[in-house]
Amino acid sequence: MIEVFETNTPEETEEVGRKLAEESTPGQVFTLIGDLGVGKTVFTQGFATGLNIDEAICSPTFTIVQEYDTGRLPFYHFDVYRIGDVEEMDEIGYEDYVYGDGVCLIEWANLIQEILPEHYIQITIEKNLEKGFDYRKITIEHI
Ligand code: ADP
Ligand code: MG
Secondary structure (H helix, E strand, C coil): CEEEEEECCHHHHHHHHHHHHHCCCCCCEEEEECCCCCCHHHHHHHHHHHCCCCCCCCCCCCCCEEEECCCCCCEEEEECCCCCCCHHHHHCCHHHHHCCCCEEEEECHHHHHHHCCCCCEEEEEEECHHHCCCCEEEEEEEC
């Protein structure tokens, strides 16, 4: 199943994230792929709001994972941009998060493709400058 959303403001992108999180269930893994500045953090902020987390989301670029326990479900936000080797994921307890009862969202998941679970929900955000500077295409695919 593939769904496509087109947005023209950060608020609309947050809204797509919020709705997806509202429907999320324990153990689901979401991957988030897109270039720098495309809106991954904006999307994640909306996603957290959809889990009733009212904290600001910061990208865990140096810590790899940030946990939020105040929402409807535990939320594990990963940013794997800086990992050198997938073995570093073992060291932070990756399997416990991914096969646990919370919801994982993994930015730059394409860098750890070989250790992704069998099923996950892949979110891709892309620009298209022909459609305007603030246009984003968000593709959601169940893998
Ligand atoms: P990333 O985390 O992918 O590097 P950010 O979410 O930090 O990107 O930044 C996205 C930037 O693009 C923000 O400054 C945001 O205001 C801007 N922006 C403009 N239009 C949109 C849109 N339609 N959706 C999301 N962000 C947008
Ligand atoms: Mg970011």
